[in-house]
Amino acid sequence: ITNADQVVLEKLKLRGSMNIEVVSFMRFAKKLLAGKIGYTLSKQGAVLFFKKVINKVQNELVHYAKASLSDGFAGEMYAVIASIRNNGISVAEFEESLLKLSGTTLQKAKDILLLYREYMEVLTEFSDSTTRLEMLQKEISTSKKVEESYFYLYGFDSLSEKQIDI
Secondary structure (H helix, E strand, O other): OOHHHHHHHHHOOOOOOOOOOOOOHHHHHHHHOOOOOOOEOOHHHHHHHHHHHHHHHHHHOOOOOOHHHOOOHHHHHHHHHHHHHHOOOOHHHHHHHHHHOOHHHHHHHHHHHHHHHHHHHHHHHOEOHHHHHHHHHHHHOOOHHHHOOOOOOOOOOOOOHHHHHO
């Protein structure tokens, strides 16, 4: 029994249960969307996929041109794009926000926009963890299983906009 399982049992004043599951958002999405979503890239798979995107647009990068050659760049930039997406900011909204920027910040944001746009264009072949959350957002409102269940959130320091919506 995990710490989270124990906390749930203590809070509900139960000694045991056969119908309680402790799952992350991603595992919950995987269970609820079983058979409704195609292949989902793991985080490592998504980073490798993102590396292909970087290689494709590398000559167009300005601020991150040199940094994009480093080993950890794909992972770091994937995390940036995932955070933007998880907080509900579309490519168009991100592009619109550039109007308020200048100097180095603008150059960084333009490079991020380039990578974000390209990633979204090639992501149509697969799904990633954010795509899974987006599908969960849509599915959750019509699911009988969800309607008949109780949910408790435990152990989160913060939640993304998508997780709050769910």
